[in-house]
Amino acid sequence: MTDTILIAAILIPALIIAIVFHEVAHGWAALALGDPTAQERGRLTLNPLRHVDPVGTLLVPGFLALVGGPIFGWAKPVPVMQRRLSNPRFGMMAVAAAGPGTNFVLAAVAAVAFGLAAPLGAQISFGETGMSTIVGPAGDVLPLVTGLFYFLLINVFIGMFNLLPIPPFDGSHIVEGAMPRRWVHHYEKLRPFGMLLFFGLIALTWFAPGLGVLENTIGPPVNWMLGKYLGLADTVSGA
DSSP states (O other), X not given: OHHHHHHHHHHHHHHHHHHHHHHHHHHHHHHHTTOOHHHHTTOOSOOGGGTOOIIIIIIHHHHHHXXXXXXXXXXXXXOOOGGGSSSHHHHHHHHHHHHHXXXXXXXXXXXXXXXXXXXXXXXXXXXXXXXXXXXOTTSOBOXXXXXXXXXXXXXXXXXXXXXXXXXXXXXXXXXXXXXXXXXXXXXXXXXGGHHHHHHHHHHHHHHOGGGOHHHHTTHHHHHHHHHXXXXXXXXXXXX
């Protein structure tokens, strides 16, 4: 239980930072492309209190961390008015891409810091709940290095998950902007069912883990990117 509480204490701040930067990136991109809505509503700030959803950012990921479930969460979306963008179609694609793009940049920063902070001989230790910690050569848990590892993993996961073409995720706006205009009205019909599909995906992951829903969909690209970032960490560390 002590290790689980430690992991929860590491995961929640890492998740909040990743989500807040993700949302603020949407707002800054929108402002740069002509839509000042987020600025007008005071959302272009890194103050987490302006973005935190008590349920989606704190209670849900905290509970899932404690019970060993798949960690996910959400913040209050930064408002973007597509019609106010100087180029609504391509502007919305750029605004949508800014969130995951920022997460991938944060993952790179975490990888560099991980490579600098992890001592020679550090290894991943898996606990009874399936959560892991980074331990030193003497077997002692390294909270800072563990935190950097999870910050890296969380940013990769959030970035890739948001690129799924499920409304209202960022990937859906990118796909919608890229598809031929004659197809858009058909795609828009999926929007009312997007969140139902999302929660169905989470329910299958939770109640039917044997199906490997996440492992067989988002798992391969997440693991691929994680491997690339850890390779960067090894390069930085000189390993």
